[in-house]
Structure formats: structure tokens, C-alpha cells
Amino acid sequence: MHIFKIFTIEAAHHLPKVPAGHKCSRLHGHSFRIELHVAGPIGEDTGWVMDFGDLKQAFAPIYDQLDHHYLNDIEGLDNPTSEILARWIYHKTLPRVPGLDQVVVHETCTSGASYRRKDYLAEQVGA
Numbered sequence: 001m002h003i004f005k006i007f008t009i010e011a012a013h014h015l016p017k018v019p020a021g022h023k024c025s026r027l028h029g030h031s032f033r034i035e036l037h038v039a040g041p042i043g044e045d046t047g048w049v050m051d052f053g054d055l056k057q058a059f060a061p062i063y064d065q066l067d068h069h070y071l072n073d074i075e076g077l078d079n080p081t082s083e084i085l086a087r088w089i090y091h092k093t094l095p096r097v098p099g100l101d102q103v104v105v106h107e108t109c110t111s112g113a114s115y116r117r118k119d120y121l122a123e124q125v126g127a
């Protein structure tokens with residue numbers, strides 16, 4: 001079973017590695033939509049995989065690190081593409097949410113990236 005919770009983060013960034021003149025080389029901001037997906041069995045007694053409230057609480061310190069911040073200033077996010085942000089959030093959140101299955105980052109209404117548990121496991125074995 002999968003559950004998910006959605007968060008919105010307001011943040012600024014620029015992409016330092018794009019070619020000169022690329023629109024994303026300039027400072028700009030987004031209302032990033034972050035989806036956290038958790039996988040696990042439905043609890044016999046609870047009827048849920050995990051309380052949405054506990055998921056929100058677990059994500060709170062990571063949310064606070066990102067919301068209304070300049071992403072490029074955050075350690076590990078000097079090149080804050082959607083891909084790198086999704087991976088960064090997965091790595092930061094996993095110790096607090098062991099069932100974390102996928103992080104989806106919507107950078108705009110039409111663009112985004114997702115990082116899945118299988119991407120994480122592949123990284124661990126150096127694939």
C-alpha cells in the first residue's frame with residue numbers, strides 16, 4: 001500500500017551550471033510542490049500505513065530548512081535542480097521515515113523530478 005502527503009515550499013534558486021544566457025542562470029523563485037510517498041502494509045489495528053500527521057511532523061525540520069530559503073546556500077544544494085532537490089529530500093527524510101518510497105518535486109506546474117527507493121538502493125551499491 002502507498003500513501004502520500006503533499007507540501008508546498010516557497011524558495012528561490014538559480015542554476016549555476018546552465019549555459020550563459022539560460023533563463024535559469026538568473027535568480028528566480030518557485031512554489032515547489034513536494035510529494036512524499038510512503039509504502040508499507042496496512043496496520044491491523046490502525047487501518048493505516050502511517051499517520052499523515054506523523055509524516056508531517058517527521059518532515060517538519062527538512063521543510064523548515066527549505067521553505068523561504070535560497071536553495072543554493074544549503075549544503076548539498078549548490079546546483080538545485082529538481083533532480084538534485086528530490087534526491088536531497090529523500091536522503092534527509094529517509095532516516096526519519098524508513099518506509100519512504102518516493103519523493104516527487106514539482107518545480108513548476110509542468111516540470112519536475114522524482115527519486116525512488118530503487119534509485120537510492122542503486123546508489124548504495126554504486127550502480
Ligand SMILES: Nc1nc2c(c(=O)[nH]1)N=C([C@H](O)[C@H](O)COP(=O)(O)OP(=O)(O)OP(=O)(O)O)CN2
Pocket residue numbers: 015024080081082083107108110111
Ligand atoms: N531537467 C531539468 N531541467 C530544468 C530544470 C531542472 O531542475 N531540471 N530547471 C529549470 C529551471 O529552474 C526552470 O525554473 C523550470 O524550467 P521550465 O520547465 O522550462 O519552466 P517554464 O515555466 O518556462 O516552463 P513552460 O511550461 O515551458 O512554460 C529548467 N530546466
Ligand SMILES: [Zn+2]
Pocket residue numbers: 013024028029030107
Ligand atoms: Zn527554477
